């Protein structure tokens with residue numbers, strides 16, 4: 011898939027900027043169209059604000075960027091590259107405080123990671139990718155197929171388990187996911203596992219019954235280890251746009267989200283939603299997914315993301 015002569019950093023940059031191409035090119039094209047024909051005035055700044063809003067960056071950030079573009083530039087010609095530079099600088103400022111790696115505390119054995127999110131957001135795929143990453147760091151990993159709703163999710167996790175040579179604790183479809191999580195954590199303790207990744211069934215944030223079930227999973231895990239889960243990762247699908255805001259609110263209230271993973275940034279022109287989330291919730295963003303392959307999940311870095319979204323080359 012990648013040119014092996016490239017350094018890993020460069021190949022990841024290429025994957026990131028390719029992944030964000032739909033967002034950056036619609037933003038870049040719109041900006042280029044706006045700035046070529048006239049000198050900067052209030053109307054142009056309003057248009058730039060609209061372009062940023064369409065990329066889902068959120069009102070506050072869009073206004074701030076438009077103000078920064080305008081500062082000292084009224085009645086002068088401005089290039090698209092200048093605007094992109096301002097976008098990148100301002101977006102990076104919002105993202106720096108949230109770009110935090112997921113720290114695995116080796117004193118917690120196992121370090122329990124609960125993975126939550128709405129249906130189809132990419133939880134199971136993300137768990138597979140993380141399992142590969144942790145195993146490659148020499149950690150003993152175990153997976154718990156807590157998405158007992160969907161037979162396909164259990165199978166999908168087993169495939170990832172085989173691929174990454176990771177044990178998978180699974181029950182029958184329809185079995186109680188809280189008791190499965192309990193059994194998995196007990197087994198992980200017995201087997202001196204370093205990281206236990208628990209999958210959960212996708213649930214809509216406004217379905218009280220399913221959200222209560224998630225609370226139960228957390229309560230039951232704590233019977234085995236009062237300090238667990240040590241991380242609660244909310245997996246968000248970037249293509250849902252503004253709906254991600256209410257997902258974060260509801261899952262944070264129910265399960266105490268400690269960090270975000272945003273997937274499918276390759277499939278949307280609205281990748282700016284990550285910036286709006288960072289501005290509003292200030293929750294750590296650990297990883298982003300820009301494809302279905304095992305290498306398409308990477309630690310989140312503010313500068314790279316900001317430059318990629320602004321459409322700046324390398």
Ligand SMILES: Nc1nc2c(ncn2[C@@H]2O[C@H](COP(=O)(O)OP(=O)(O)OP(=O)(O)O)[C@@H](O)[C@H]2O)c(=O)[nH]1
Nearest residue numbers: 129130131132133134135212273274299300301302
């Ligand atoms: N393009 C793209 N597709 C992704 C990414 N992450 C996951 N997917 C795809 O999204 C689909 C749903 O992913 P799953 O991992 O099954 O989602 P889930 O959250 O476990 O789904 P439920 O079990 O229904 O809740 C699959 O086809 C994945 O291959 C990504 O970063 N980019």
